Amino acid sequence: MATSKLAAFVVLAAFLAGPAACEGASICFNGWLRTPRFCPRGSRLNRRQRGASPSGLGLGYGYYNNRRSPSYCPRAEGIVRGAVSEAVAANPGIGAGLIRLFFHDCFVRGCDASVLLTMTNSKNNDTEREGPPNKNSLRGFEVIDTAKRAIEAACPGRVSCADIVAFAARDASYFLSNRRINIRMPGGRYDGRESFANETDQLPGPFSNVTELQASFAAKGLTSDEMVTLSGAHTIGRARCMFFSSRFSEMDPTFAAKLRAQCNGNDNASVNQDDVTPDVLDKQYYRNVIDRKVLFTSDAVLNSTETMRQVRENANRAGAWERKFERAMENMGKIGVKTKADQGTEIRRVCSRVNN
Ligand code: HEM
Structure with missing residues (x-):
């Protein structure tokens, strides 16, 4: 009994030790996986572990x-x-x-x-x-x-x-x-x-939750507000169905039906991220978040209590998001x-x- 306990402990310790003992487990692409795997160091990102705000020392305009x-x-x-x-x-x-x-x-x-x-x-x-x-x-x-x-x-x-x-x-x-x-x-x-x-x-990946999103931005010295602001870039471009086909039931039903038809069961097919103004970098994204017309979990979770206020403000106040986006991109x-x-x-x- 004691021997089998010891053996179990050795296996667990080897798993937690990292790459040499447990190939691949220390690199964690959880946010990119539909069904997250247990990763010993996947949890290394902690919202409170904020990196220093990037100083940009040595850079100059013109x-x-x-x-x-x-x-x-x-x-x-x-x-x-x-x-x-x-x-x-x-x-x-x-x-x-x-x-x-x-x-x-x-x-x-x-x-x-x-x-x-x-x-x-x-x-x-x-x-x-x-x-x-x-x-x-x-x-x-x-x-x-x-x-x-x-x-x-x-x-x-x-x-x-x-x-x-x-x-x-x-x-x-x-x-x-x-x-x-x-x-x-x-x-x-x-x-x-x-x-x-x-x-x-x-x-951060499309299956990330708010805490993971905040943590990955904090690790780079960016704030939660900057994370919400920069996510607004999902008002342009395209995305493959593999990243959102598991969550049709959580979307606005009409939007989901349109996407379902566009994807047609093919995970490699791609769709516009913003169905309303697909090629314009505008604040439409935030209206889409509120209306449940966004693709990823990482988009939809911005409607949670912690970030909802910024989403509303970006959606409603003319020019507010554009100015914040300018500053966040520079940062x-x-x-x-x-x-x-x-x-x-x-x-x-x-x-x-x-x-x-
Ligand atoms: C907040 C966390 C973010 C996650 C989880 C995320 C995830 C993704 C994913 C999964 C795609 C689709 C890729 C594919 O289908 O191959 C995508 C597309 C895109 N993302 Fe993000 N993204 C994030 C933040 C950002 C930020 C900060 C920006 C820029 C400021 C950005 C700009 C874009 C753009 C423009 C596209 C479309 C690209 C194209 O059409 O080629 N994303 N993103």
């Missing part, structure tokens, strides 16, 4: 316009704006993709363009792009590459891919909001040299930024790979 700086490249921001304008005019969905790309970059290793890498300094090719939240989902890479090529031709080795991602998200927000959202986006980020698929478990762009040239940073020549 960073590339300073004649006396070695980073001088006055055409940089204009080139990005041109590339984004063209891409969004051809397909607004790419603009949505660019805004999401920025979020997924900043939440993993800070805004350092690690999300763009396909090959890293440590010769790892299982990069963030391969992580469950990103694979077969992120889009807009070609816009970043187009802008980067033109910028390298104008001023080689000066403008980071991380800044291009940030400027592109700002510009996509501008065009998709019919010029109502104007984010002040500083520059001066350096590019990172590492990227790992398993670190994308820091991204997100300060998360974990690298602003000095050192061993772990560089200005990449090609955004998808490190310089060597």
Whole structure:
């Protein structure tokens, strides 16, 4: 009896010990799973464990316009704006993709363009792009590459891919909001040299509850209000049925019936996130939350007591959400930024790979 108790204890201890003892269990994609698995460290996120608010120290507005700086490249921001304008005019969905790309970059290793890498300094090719939240989902890479090529031709080795991602998200927000959202986006980020698929478990998932959402934003130094504000980006773009087909019964019945028909049993089919104004970055999302016309659990839970007040305010007060979104996007762009040239940073020549 004593021996079997000891054996059980050894197995449990090995499981809780982490990756070596229990492959895969320490990386927790619970928010991305319809039926969450028990993860020993999945609970490492705690709402009270707030990271320091991102300072953005070392970043500056008009960073590339300073004649006396070695980073001088006055055409940089204009080139990005041109590339984004063209891409969004051809397909607004790419603009949505660019805004999401920025979020997924900043939440993993800070805004350092690690999300763009396909090959890293440590010769790892299982990069963030391969992580469950990103694979077969992120889009807009070609816009970043187009802008980067033109910028390298104008001023080689000066403008980071991380800044291009940030400027592109700002510009996509501008065009998709019919010029109502104007984010002040500083520059001066350096590019990172590492990227790992398993670190994308820091991204909140569509099955996350309010506590998990708040915790994942707090871990990056962002507030619950910023979480609610930034979720408003789900008023554009598309989402695959696998992330919401389990909750048709919780939605507005007419909305659910329409989605059911669009998905038609195919989990890989995709639908517009906002059925009312699908291509406009506006506050419609909050009306949809109230009306139970949103897709994910992570959207629907914003109607809970803790966050309902912000949802109502964003839905009802003209201009309130737009101003908050501008500030929150700027703040997100300060998360974990690298602003000095050192061993772990560089200005990449090609955004998808490190310089060597
Ligand atoms: C709050 C937690 C969030 C969760 C759980 C979440 C989850 C998701 C999921 C599951 C999708 C659909 C992906 C697919 O079907 O492949 C999606 C799409 C999208 N998300 Fe989020 N997201 C969150 C926050 C954000 C934030 C902060 C932003 C930007 C500020 C954002 C912007 C977008 C956009 C624009 C799309 C559509 C992308 C496209 O059409 O290519 N999301 N999100």
